[in-house]
Amino acid sequence: MGRWRASLLLNHIARRSKPRTPNPCRPFKPLHISATAHSNPSSKFFSLRGFSAIPSPATDYSDEYVCGSHDFDQNYVLESKEDEESGKIPVKAYFLCTSIDLKSMQAENSGNVVPATSRTSNYIALRYCDFPSKITVFGLEKKESSCRYMIVFQYGSAVLFNIEDHEAETYLEIVRRYASGLLPEMRKDDYAVKEKPLLVEDMQGGPDYIVLKNLDTDSIRIIGNVLGQSIALDYFVSQIDGMVEEFTDINRGMEKSGTFTMNRKKLFQLVGKANSNLADVILKVGLFDRSEIAWRDAKYAQIFEYLREEYEVTQRFGNLDFKLKFVEHNIHFLQEVLQNRRSDLLEWCIICLLSIENVISIYEIVRESTAVPI
Numbered sequence: 001m002g003r004w005r006a007s008l009l010l011n012h013i014a015r016r017s018k019p020r021t022p023n024p025c026r027p028f029k030p031l032h033i034s035a036t037a038h039s040n041p042s043s044k045f046f047s048l049r050g051f052s053a054i055p056s057p058a059t060d061y062s063d064e065y066v067c068g069s070h071d072f073d074q075n076y077v078l079e080s081k082e083d084e085e086s087g088k089i090p091v092k093a094y095f096l097c098t099s100i101d102l103k104s105m106q107a108e109n110s111g112n113v114v115p116a117t118s119r120t121s122n123y124i125a126l127r128y129c130d131f132p133s134k135i136t137v138f139g140l141e142k143k144e145s146s147c148r149y150m151i152v153f154q155y156g157s158a159v160l161f162n163i164e165d166h167e168a169e170t171y172l173e174i175v176r177r178y179a180s181g182l183l184p185e186m187r188k189d190d191y192a193v194k195e196k197p198l199l200v201e202d203m204q205g206g207p208d209y210i211v212l213k214n215l216d217t218d219s220i221r222i223i224g225n226v227l228g229q230s231i232a233l234d235y236f237v238s239q240i241d242g243m244v245e246e247f248t249d250i251n252r253g254m255e256k257s258g259t260f261t262m263n264r265k266k267l268f269q270l271v272g273k274a275n276s277n278l279a280d281v282i283l284k285v286g287l288f289d290r291s292e293i294a295w296r297d298a299k300y301a302q303i304f305e306y307l308r309e310e311y312e313v314t315q316r317f318g319n320l321d322f323k324l325k326f327v328e329h330n331i332h333f334l335q336e337v338l339q340n341r342r343s344d345l346l347e348w349c350i351i352c353l354l355s356i357e358n359v360i361s362i363y364e365i366v367r368e369s370t371a372v373p374i
Contacts, residue, residue, distance in 0.1 A: 088192040089195070091159065093160075093188065093230065095183070096157075096182060097180060099154065099155070099181055100153070100180075102123070105178040112127055113125070114127050117218060123224075124151075125149060125152075126149065147162065148160070148162045149217075149224075151228065156179070161193070188231075189231050191210075193215060194210070196212070197213060197214065210303070210306070212303070219300065232281075232285050233285070233313065239273070240277060243274060244327060246270070247327060262334060267334055281317070287313065
């Protein structure tokens, strides 16, 4: 029995002396022999397990499996993020002026103009490709995502597709040649489009991008239409915000002094500015005009409605309309005050004229009564 225990002990010590490769997922812990085996001689037989503290193969494999699965999960997350970012077509919307001469622009850039598919005349689409449209690459037809597009709107917006930031200024210079009323500070918004031919539905929404089953020129027009309206609406909202702030300052001054110093000309300028902004949003931007492309095909209508909901176009116009009503109320009040001031001035002028007339009449009477008869 003693020989068997001695041989078993030697086998454990030999196995322990073999070098082991530490697990990369956790720090290697040195093995310790149980102190109970030395302190209590009666439990030596049952404490032999203390000499074999080497983890079993099943434990090592399970640790390696857990570590490998953890690395796999991290790699999968990174790859999924890369897949999500890859294939995105950048879309940039700019609002740089208040009017663009589309006729002259179309005439001088006729080689890049995409033929219109609707009767809408407030924008033109320009295509820029590195190869002619009839040439194929590697035996495949040219895809829309391989070209650069620029959608230019008459009210001052320009939407660029598949154009990087360092290239955008070159295309915007083309627009500025035909622009009038350039803004001192250009407005910009970023978006993205991703094309997935294997997508079950025609479109799918994502954070700051939209996934389309097929990207064509009509899809580009629809996306450009909504983004152009959205960035223009931002500009008009900022204009109305400036007017609201100005009237707020006037009201605070009236609260302290009981009067205001705005003249009639300045008030009329504010009236004209408020009315022109509202007319531009409704008529020039066409915020509530139904897209003819979306009206013809349901898949374009789905893209159109999704983007309008994504950019909260209706809600933002509702906020704009509420601010305009505030401005209109203040304008109406100040007009009444100025009108009352003018009426008071006219009344005082009439009183002065009547007083002068009475003084002249009294003078004539006095002079006639004091005259000496000859």
